[in-house]
Amino acid sequence: MPDFALTACHECDLLQREPPLPSGGIASCPRCNAVLFRHTPEMVNRGLAYTLGAVILFIVANAYPIVGLEVQGTLNQTSLYGAVETIWDNDMVGVAMLVFVTTILIPALELALMTYVLLPLRLGWVPGGLAAILRTLQAMRPWSMTQVFILGVLVSLVKLAHLAHVVPGLALWSFGGVILLLTAAVCTFNTHELWGLAAEGE
Amino acid sequence: MSEAAMTASQMGLCTCHGCGSLTQLLPGVHDMRCRRCGAALHLRKPNSISRTWAFLIASYILYIPANVLPIMHTGSLFGSQSDTIMSGVVYLWHSGSWHLALIVFIASILVPLAKILSLTFLVISVQLGWTEHALDRTKLYRVLEFVGPWSMLDVYVVTILVALVQLKSLATIQPGPAAAAFGAVVVLTMFAAMAFDPRLLWEPKERHDV
Numbered sequence: 537m538p539d540f541a542l543t544a545c546h547e548c549d550l551l552q553r554e555p556p557l558p559s560g561g562i563a564s565c566p567r568c569n570a571v572l573f574r575h576t577p578e579m580v581n582r583g584l585a586y587t588l589g590a591v592i593l594f595i596v597a598n599a600y601p602i603v604g605l606e607v608q609g610t611l612n613q614t615s616l617y618g619a620v621e622t623i624w625d626n627d628m629v630g631v632a633m634l635v636f637v638t639t640i641l642i643p644a645l646e647l648a649l650m651t652y653v654l655l656p657l658r659l660g661w662v663p664g665g666l667a668a669i670l671r672t673l674q675a676m677r678p679w680s681m682t683q684v685f686i687l688g689v690l691v692s693l694v695k696l697a698h699l700a701h702v703v704p705g706l707a708l709w710s711f712g713g714v715i716l717l718l719t720a721a722v723c724t725f726n727t728h729e730l731w732g733l734a735a736e737g738e
Numbered sequence: 739m740s741e742a743a744m745t746a747s748q749m750g751l752c753t754c755h756g757c758g759s760l761t762q763l764l765p766g767v768h769d770m771r772c773r774r775c776g777a778a779l780h781l782r783k784p785n786s787i788s789r790t791w792a793f794l795i796a797s798y799i800l801y802i803p804a805n806v807l808p809i810m811h812t813g814s815l816f817g818s819q820s821d822t823i824m825s826g827v828v829y830l831w832h833s834g835s836w837h838l839a840l841i842v843f844i845a846s847i848l849v850p851l852a853k854i855l856s857l858t859f860l861v862i863s864v865q866l867g868w869t870e871h872a873l874d875r876t877k878l879y880r881v882l883e884f885v886g887p888w889s890m891l892d893v894y895v896v897t898i899l900v901a902l903v904q905l906k907s908l909a910t911i912q913p914g915p916a917a918a919a920f921g922a923v924v925v926l927t928m929f930a931a932m933a934f935d936p937r938l939l940w941e942p943k944e945r946h947d948v
Contacts, residue, residue: 542760544746544753547876549937551746567743568876568940573758605902612902619901626900628913634921635897638890667775671756678928681887688894691842694835695826695895696902699909731757735774 545570573728584654586721590714591647597710598640602689604703605696613705616640616685638681643718646680649673650725657733666734670727677722683715745937745944752779783935790861793930797854800923805847808914810896815908822916823847823892845891846920853882853889853927857934867942879936886931889924893917 543554545565555563557575564571576582597616604613614622616639624632649669656663663669689711693702746753751760752770756777763770763781770779783789808820821829823846830839856878863875896917903911 542751543758544751544760546753546755546758547879547936548872548940549745549747549753550940551744551749551751568873570876570880603898603902605905607905607908612905614898614901619897622901622904623897623913626913628917630918631893631897631913631921634890634893634925638887639894667757671775671777674756678883678886678932681890684887684890685894687841687845687888688891689898691830691838691891692895692898692902694838695830695899698833699903728758731759731774734757735759 543572545572574726576724576726576729579724579726579729580654580657583650583721583724583726584658586717586724587647587650587654590717590721591651593710593713593717594643594647597707597714600707600710601705602707602711603693603705605699606701606703607699611703613703615705615707635685638679639685642676642680643682643714646673646676646722647718650721653730654725662733666730670730670734673725674727680718682711682718686711686715743947745940747781747937748944752781754779755783782937783933786933786935786938787861787864789933790857790930793926793933794854794858794861797850797923797926797930800919800926801850801854804850804916804919804923807916807919809892809916809920810899810914811912812903813910813912820914823920826892826895842891842895845888849885850889850923850927853885853931857882857927857930860934860939864938864942869943869946872940872943875939876936879931879934879939882931886924886928889927890921893921893924 541553542551544551545568547570548565548568550565550567552566557563559577560575562571562574599615601613601615602619604611606612620632620636620640623635649672653663653666653669686708689708693704696702746760750763752763753760754772754775754777756772757775759772759774761770761772761779763779771777772779805823807822809823809826810821812819812821827839827843827847830836830842860875860879896913899911900913903909
């Protein structure tokens, strides 16, 4: 069965031959234009660099306050986790969990799993359980919402600017960096190439 | 399309939803799994239409309390006030930040509604077996998937405001019931978009061409 040379579009199911790709090339479906797969030059090196950078900034972003509000000389600051706790204490358990999962848990897992895949590859071996991890990463991706969260912080800052003096925290800038690096890492993390490795590893 | 346009399902091949590799389906064999990644194999997402409808109907229902009920209560020395999503947009507009008002309006009101309505349109178009504009409808689906998370904006805004404005005697902000309803709408519409199988958009056309 010549299935290694064939691929089906995930959006319209058109059956087609896998074209050979030049460095940095993109294969797209001739019927619906969906991107089928791409070739990423230096995938492991670049992906690992972006991922580790994002890990460092993500730790900083969670350890320090995002914003503070200064009223009559007292400064009221909150970290991301602190905000989750406050909303939990306000009997909004569902909302608290939603915020926790989409801005802390999923991005943290995403970064951890990408490091687990890329670091061994950089050192020259294929990590165990690669197939299960790639599937988990794929399922988690839509629920990682750091970019939306930052826009939310900016909107709240504007709303509060009339009431009091707003002090942006270190974590706000770090989160900005996390968004850029995480997006770069996700774009570099080429699942198509990694599935090839997962198949070889078995 | 020419004669060469065959889909994988017409050839008895099944694409793995996990890793994208193709497997030849064996007649009479159920519960087949992908050889490469071990995921269960389905020609199309199982019960795609009914599951999409279920999530859509739930989103329609929750969309109402999300917009009618207050999303937060502000208490200060000068009395207290309840805000819905729309009154928050109006407040931003009047306070001179019209661009932010526009962002919040698009992300919180326009996008969720447009998302529910266009997904409803896509499901109905599949059920009626439309053969026209399969490509345009596929593009609409891609946009839907992309904008999904951005509706979470207001949930985050409320979270930050509640966390920051806890100034005992001066002012406090508490979350309102719409925050939970709104979060649920976002999650449900994302589930609805995931339950929908865009390959269904092409099937009536394929049957027609054959």
